Amino acid sequence: xxxxxxxxxxxxxxxxxxxxxxxxxxxxxxxxxxxxxxxxxxxxxxxxxxxxxxxxxxxxxxxxxxxxxxxxxxxxxxxxxxxxxxxxxxxxxxxxxxxxxxxxxxxxxxxxxxxxxxxxxxxxxxxxxxxxxxxxxxxxxxxxxxxxxxxxxxxxxxxxxxxxxxxxxxxxxxxxxxxxxxxxxxxxxxxxxxxxxxxxxxxxxxxxxxxxxxxxxxxxxxxxxxxxxxxxxxxxxxxxxxxxxxxxxxxxxxxxxxxxxx
Amino acid sequence: xxxxxxxxxxxxxxxxxxxxxxxxxxxxxxxxxxxxxxxxxxxxxxxxxxxxxxxxxxxxxxxxxxxxxxxxxxxxxxxxxxxxxxxxxxxxxxxxxxxxxxxxxxxxxxxxxxxxxxxxxxxxxxxxxxxxxxxxxxxxxxxxxxxxxxxxxxxxxxxxxxxxxxxxxxxxxxxxxxxxxxxxxxxxxxxxxxxxxxxxxxxxxxxxxxxxxxxxxxxxxxxxxxxxxxxxxxxxxxxxxxxxxxxxxxxxxxxxxxxxxxxxxxxxxxxxxxxxxxxxxxxxxxxxxxxxxxxxxxxxxxxxxxxxxxxxxxxxxxxxxxxxxxxxxxxxxxxxxxxxxxxxxxxxxxxxxxxxxxxxxxxxxxxxxxxxxxxxxxxxxxxxxxxxxxx
Amino acid sequence: xxxxxxxxxxxxxxxxxxxxxxxxxxxxxxxxxxxxxxxxxxxxxxxxxxxxxxxxxxxxxxxxxxxxxxxxxxxxxxxxxxxxxxxxxxxxxxxxxxxxxxxxxxxxxxxxxxxxxxxxxxxxxxxxxxxxxxxxxxxxxxxxxxxxxxxxxxxxxxxxxxxxxxxxxxxxxxxxxxxxxxxxxxxxxxxxxxxxxxxxxxxxxxxxxxxxxxxxxxxxxx
Numbered sequence: 001x002x003x004x005x006x007x008x009x010x011x012x013x014x015x016x017x018x019x020x021x022x023x024x025x026x027x028x029x030x031x032x033x034x035x036x037x038x039x040x041x042x043x044x045x046x047x048x049x050x051x052x053x054x055x056x057x058x059x060x061x062x063x064x065x066x067x068x069x070x071x072x073x074x075x076x077x078x079x080x081x082x083x084x085x086x087x088x089x090x091x092x093x094x095x096x097x098x099x100x101x102x103x104x105x106x107x108x109x110x111x112x113x114x115x116x117x118x119x120x121x122x123x124x125x126x127x128x129x130x131x132x133x134x135x136x137x138x139x140x141x142x143x144x145x146x147x148x149x150x151x152x153x154x155x156x157x158x159x160x161x162x163x164x165x166x167x168x169x170x171x172x173x174x175x176x177x178x179x180x181x182x183x184x185x186x187x188x189x190x191x192x193x194x195x196x197x198x199x200x201x202x203x204x205x206x207x208x209x210x211x212x213x214x215x216x217x218x219x220x221x222x223x224x225x226x227x228x229x230x231x232x233x234x235x236x237x238x239x240x241x242x243x244x245x246x247x248x249x250x251x252x253x254x255x256x257x258x259x260x261x262x
Numbered sequence: 263x264x265x266x267x268x269x270x271x272x273x274x275x276x277x278x279x280x281x282x283x284x285x286x287x288x289x290x291x292x293x294x295x296x297x298x299x300x301x302x303x304x305x306x307x308x309x310x311x312x313x314x315x316x317x318x319x320x321x322x323x324x325x326x327x328x329x330x331x332x333x334x335x336x337x338x339x340x341x342x343x344x345x346x347x348x349x350x351x352x353x354x355x356x357x358x359x360x361x362x363x364x365x366x367x368x369x370x371x372x373x374x375x376x377x378x379x380x381x382x383x384x385x386x387x388x389x390x391x392x393x394x395x396x397x398x399x400x401x402x403x404x405x406x407x408x409x410x411x412x413x414x415x416x417x418x419x420x421x422x423x424x425x426x427x428x429x430x431x432x433x434x435x436x437x438x439x440x441x442x443x444x445x446x447x448x449x450x451x452x453x454x455x456x457x458x459x460x461x462x463x464x465x466x467x468x469x470x471x472x473x474x475x476x477x478x479x480x481x482x483x484x485x486x487x488x489x490x491x492x493x494x495x496x497x498x499x500x501x502x503x504x505x506x507x508x509x510x511x512x513x514x515x516x517x518x519x520x521x522x523x524x525x526x527x528x529x530x531x532x533x534x535x536x537x538x539x540x541x542x543x544x545x546x547x548x549x550x551x552x553x554x555x556x557x558x559x560x561x562x563x564x565x566x567x568x569x570x571x572x573x574x575x576x577x578x579x580x581x582x583x584x585x586x587x588x589x590x591x592x593x594x595x596x597x598x599x600x601x602x603x604x605x606x607x608x609x610x611x612x613x614x615x616x617x618x619x620x621x622x623x624x625x626x627x628x629x630x631x632x633x634x635x636x637x638x639x640x641x642x643x644x645x646x647x648x649x650x651x652x653x
Numbered sequence: 654x655x656x657x658x659x660x661x662x663x664x665x666x667x668x669x670x671x672x673x674x675x676x677x678x679x680x681x682x683x684x685x686x687x688x689x690x691x692x693x694x695x696x697x698x699x700x701x702x703x704x705x706x707x708x709x710x711x712x713x714x715x716x717x718x719x720x721x722x723x724x725x726x727x728x729x730x731x732x733x734x735x736x737x738x739x740x741x742x743x744x745x746x747x748x749x750x751x752x753x754x755x756x757x758x759x760x761x762x763x764x765x766x767x768x769x770x771x772x773x774x775x776x777x778x779x780x781x782x783x784x785x786x787x788x789x790x791x792x793x794x795x796x797x798x799x800x801x802x803x804x805x806x807x808x809x810x811x812x813x814x815x816x817x818x819x820x821x822x823x824x825x826x827x828x829x830x831x832x833x834x835x836x837x838x839x840x841x842x843x844x845x846x847x848x849x850x851x852x853x854x855x856x857x858x859x860x861x862x863x864x865x866x867x868x869x870x871x872x873x874x875x
Binding site: 009011042043044046048051055058059061062063064065066067068069070072073074075076077078079080081082083084087104105107108 | 305306308332334336337338340341342344345346347348349350351352353354356370371374478480481482483484485486487488492493494495496497498
């Protein structure tokens with residue numbers, strides 16, 4: 001696939017898209033589009049997008065789409081899926097919706113092993129609202145509400161979402177973390193997540209490390225450095241195995257932060 | 263394609279009708295709601311436990327599998343509401359039930375249902391407020407159910423006053439919701455939830471009550487973008503004009519439906535010098551009180567709104583135009599009274615003098631209403647006598 | 654009968670107050686009367702006292718609660734204290750003159766927010782004690798004060814668990830609102846799942862009902 005080609009399920013009428021220059025959303029949605037194309041499920045997908053920058057994906061695809069907010073995208077997609085199991089449910093949201101205001105939904109959907117896929121965009125900040133502290137903001141990272149940098153004694157440490165979910169994920173679940181720095185690998189993780197749902201095995205949660213030069217206030221070089229070095233050091237890439245699927249143990253990182261990419 | 267396959271799947275197993283023929287039964291209000299929802303074809307209950315509505319879920323989760331219906335206990339009321347909305351978008355009649363703090367959380371899904379015209383049905387069994395207050399009873403969720411969201415209150419709120427009405431209006435709520443596509447609520451209370459009395463349950467189609475058809479809003483047949491346009495549902499707009507334009511049809515649709523939606527019960531209005539206004543369970547105490555007062559010779563009438571939202575404004579204005587005073591009775595500190603004042607405001611009928619008997623969180627008996635009305639009449643007699651002396 | 658009967662029942666959690674009230678209302682329903690039964694719930698459950706309110710009439714019932722009861726039925730001293738506000742000059746009080754000390758109530762019952770309408774009689778495996786407690790003084794004055802040693806009758810002739818059914822038989826007859834056979838029918842319906850598990854309970858309960866129905870009637874005429 002050449003760099004300029006679009007996935008078939010992208011909606012050409014709404015391109016160029018509305019994300020900021022250097023934003024990772026376009027790459028994640030490209031990876032997702034590639035996965036949907038490869039599995040030929042565009043006629044079955046219900047794509048829910050949460051409020052925040054994720055919301056701009058509402059008319060991004062030639063897929064049936066619904067918008068909601070505050071992490072409620074998860075229960076909304078769960079409800080649709082329970083009524084029509086033949087649908088392929090995708091809940092697309094940021095780290096705030098997933099890990100803060102809607103955390104209970106993600107945790108409980110994982111516990112119930114609902115047959116949906118949740119895609120979480122981790123860009124370490126609340127981007128649409130102007131760059132505030134997020135559950136994923138790195139120690140020392142400056143945001144509008146942590147102007148002196150995240151102080152772990154006050155704001156705690158950033159949440160490693162997939163690791164947390166893997167610890168409670170039931171058998172048949174699929175939990176992984178990819179990055180926009182490795183789009184093809186990310187597409188593969190998303191495809192595996194969708195396959196997991198298509199096989200009726202359980203919930204799929206894929207976190208994608210993403211970039212936000214607008215709120216990070218970084219140039220291209222620093223943006224890439226922050227993603228590849230600082231974020232990836234704290235948030236290792238790979239697939240996570242639930243304790244149920246691995247005898248005798250705590251969740252373990254399969255991939256390596258440096259070598260897991262594709 | 264996918265819609266069809268669902269239909270095919272459904273046809274694999276034929277489930278019995280939950281209610282056949284007409285049956286006189288004695289049961290609790292929560293059980294009534296479960297049977298009504300089953301009878302009118304509700305397919306999916308998403309709920310979170312909160313007293314005093316829990317038995318709706320208890321009965322539903324036992325009965326639903328027998329009739330091919332679904333249940334999901336969620337992590338909170340937000341999730342219950344949004345899961346129900348997801349189910350509705352997928353084409354199923356979905357509902358939930360809640361109370362008190364749960365009704366507060368339900369404002370989020372209700373507001374989204376208003377914005378997207380999603381036919382969410384919610385049964386509320388009011389408990390005491392504010393906050394967690396009591397699990398027993400109140401009529402303090404009138405404003406919350408009618409106007410609770412960050413919007414224009416584009417909802418329908420039915421206020422049944424007996425188990426029979428609880429059955430009838432739960433069924434009707436699904437029809438109204440799917441026909442008009444506004445979220446529709448059935449506002450009961452802890453008394454109605456827990457008490458047992460007699461009613462007649464029936465199969466709605468056998469009485470000619472055909473349910474408004476449910477239809478999917480997503481997942482239609484064909485490849486989106488090729489065979490059909492994709493369904494893109496939005497609740498966020500970029501600029502204020504865009505929102506204003508999007509709201510116009512909603513508001514117009516809602517207010518043009520108002521004359522078809524409002525319902526009320528009246529009695530003894532002829533020659534009434536005082537009209538008792540009450541809703542829900544207090545309405546039946548009011549009805550009994552008015553009957554008793556009439557027997558005693560007091561010219562008292564009775565007005566009970568069956569829809570709190572939209573409120574039967576016109577009907578009340580017609581009554582007050584004849585000049586009676588009103589006595590608003592409720593187990594809240596003036597929530598129904600505010601609706602009454604809104605209904606009368608600015609029409610000239612606003613001259614109606616309004617007395618209130620307000621007991622937030624407390625049950626009200628017919629005897630209390632009789633007493634209150636007699637006091638009002640006594641006060642008038644004394645006032646008139648006083649004026650006479652002055653002449 | 655009078656146009657409307659208002660009955661307030663009270664006892665310790667586990668004494669079967671709710672099932673007695675429910676069976677009475679169900680029986681009146683079977684006879685085509687208007688009925689309304691409401692269990693106490695909420696923090697009234699605190700301390701293990703359980704109250705129930707039943708109204709039986711020919712016309713539709715108004716509000717579920719009422720100010721004054723025609724008949725007050727108390728299975729324990731504490732519940733009689735709680736029922737006092739519902740007494741008036743026209744009230745008849747029926748109490749268990751065995752006056753049991755409050756039974757041990759399982760932790761599972763105490764503190765439950767809602768009094769489930771299926772009363773947990775099984776929690777009240779209790780024995781009579783010698784320590785009868787004094788009946789609290791009713792200050793409002795009542796029409797009749799009737800004692801029935803339901804606990805003793807149940808324990809001596811049947812089983813302590815069915816004392817609520819003995820009381821039910823007696824109070825139902827006092828209301829003059831139901832026939833014994835519809836009461837029996839309602840009882841069998843209400844206890845169906847229990848009777849299915851333990852068929853021996855059926856004759857036991859029916860006997861208890863009949864004993865209550867007859868014993869008090871022989872003692873007093875109201």
